[in-house]
Amino acid sequence: MEIVRTTGLGGRRGRARIDELERRGATLDARVLPTAERIVNAVRKDGDKALRAWSAKLDGLDTKSPLLIDPARMQAALAEIPTAMRNALEQAAANIRAFAEKQMPQSWTFEPGDGLSVGQLVRPLDSVGCYVPSGRHPLPSTLLMTAIPAQVAGVRRIVAISPRPATEVLAAAAMLGITEFYQMGGAQGVAALAYGTASVPRVDKIVGPGNAYVTAAKKLVAFDASIDMLAGPTEIIVTSERGKANEIAADLVAQSEHDPDAVAIFITTQADLARRVAAEAKQQARSNPIAALSLDRNGVAIIASSIEEAREITNRLAGEHLTVDTAEDVAWVRHAGSVFIGRWSPQPMGDYVSGPNHTLPTGGVARLRGGLSVYDYLKLITVQQYTPQGLATYGPAAIRVAEAEGLTGHAEAIRSRGVVA
Template identity: 65%
Template structure:
């Protein structure tokens, strides 16, 4: 990790580094886009023929009959897990479900003036696809984090895809009662979910993280099928004055081991603590080559001139994961995917079992959105109902606004009602 200070001789270099962090976007997809576009186009045009060809070539699928994973295989995976693993999956699912239930928006109606009722209806999406990575680190937790909020929202068709699902991922699918699970990954899986094939019917929305090819494919299909977000490499930022070097470093290393491109940042006003954290990360990455590479490439320790500056830098960077010292710090946090408060709140707890979703915005997207939630799986449909008294009161004002915009038919549609209500007549249609 490199150490920079916002004051003194290194201030200009620090400014450049911080500006680069602030400007980072999602992972650059340019290098893989030509291949991804070809794969997406092939699957869209040729359906199963292209899907199976890519699945055999890229995923190692041996037989087309193995594409869809049967419920017997999922049940066998559950039985093959020991009692402790089944208990861990069950506990995590319960925590995630409880959190999603508390997030669930509600239908409501309101009367702002006599005779006018407005409100909203909450309706679930009909079909969603959950992408579950199975590369360097198979992630059964991602299936829990994507499928459970969809279930809470009331989505009737939930499709899981994963090229080489781990036994624990299949066990999680059994626990959740997933009935559609396909042994396919990469850009071709995303294309099949977005456009449909003979074997996989299209979905309304695709959620879940993936590699460069998956992310590029999600961007490619986004105008035809909704997506959650474009997820880049994992990010961690710790802003601390009172933490211990061992605990801070352990979280930095934990997130860095996801990907050599992971971003790890520590901000403090205490130079001695900054140096201790750097030393501790070196110790903790001796046998962790991925984390060591990530910290070498993208590890930054910033010594700020003041608490105010440290807090401002944190919000400018807008990290995916943020750790702060105490609950009082929440008052200044403006931009973060998920916040971990205090020394006992190890960031990996949020990856697995706390309850809040671990599918979070990266690349600075935390400036404009939060993590995946039950809200990603519902639609809010607004409703309005007038009676004669309400149209008499608000109609003339609507006519004025319509005329100001030059929309004469808009104005006339209201005038018709005003004329009829003034005559005491009721109309239909």
């Protein structure tokens, strides 16, 4: 884990490293985009034939096996998992559902003036596809995080896909009542969801994280099917003046074990704490090869010159996960995917059971949006209604604006109802 300073000897190198971290977004596209584009175009053109061919080549799936998983297989998985695991999934699901229900916006109307009523309708999308990765680790939590907000929003058709779904993932699907689950993934799975094939009806929106090829495919289909975000490798920032080195290091290692490209950053003004955290992280990752590789490549401890600078760097980097010392620290946070407060709030709790979604913006995108939420599954429809009195009151102003814009047809549509400007 690299240690850098913002001032003094090595300050120039430290500032350059921070600039590099700030520009970390979308670095994988150049490597994978051409292949992803070829796969997406093939599935768009040849449907099931290309989908099956690429699934066989990349995921080792049988070209003759059904893509749609039998719901009985999911029910069997639910019966197979230990009771303690089922209870854990149910507890996590309850918290995720409760949080999404709190987020749910309401339809409303009001009258800004006599004779005019305006409002907003909240309506769900018709269909969504939830991508569940199945690479190094089974991820039932990702299915919970992507499907439950859709259920709360009222989405009628919720589809799950995964190239090699683990028993726990199938069990989670059965627990949630999901019956449309396809064994497919990668760029070919994203393309099938976006454009549809003979076996896989298209969806309106694709959500959920994936590898670089999945992310590239989502970027390619984004104008044909809505997507949530382009999620890259996971990230952690811990900004602390008084945390315990072993606990901070444990959080850094936990997020780093997801991916060799994961980014782990510790920010402090305390040089001794930075050194101890770096040493602890190295020690704790000794038996965790992915975390060790990630920390060696992308682990950085930044020693800032002041608390104000530490906070500014934290906001500049706009991390996916952010840990701070106290509740008062939240006041200065402008950019973060999800914030964890204090030593008793380890970041993995947010991955599983807290309730807020763990599908979060990476690569600095937290400057622009928050994590996946019930809002991603909704659309807002505005409504307006005039009475004769209201049209007579507000119509002249609309006529004047229409005429100023040279849109005489607009003005005449209002005049035709007896409005005099």
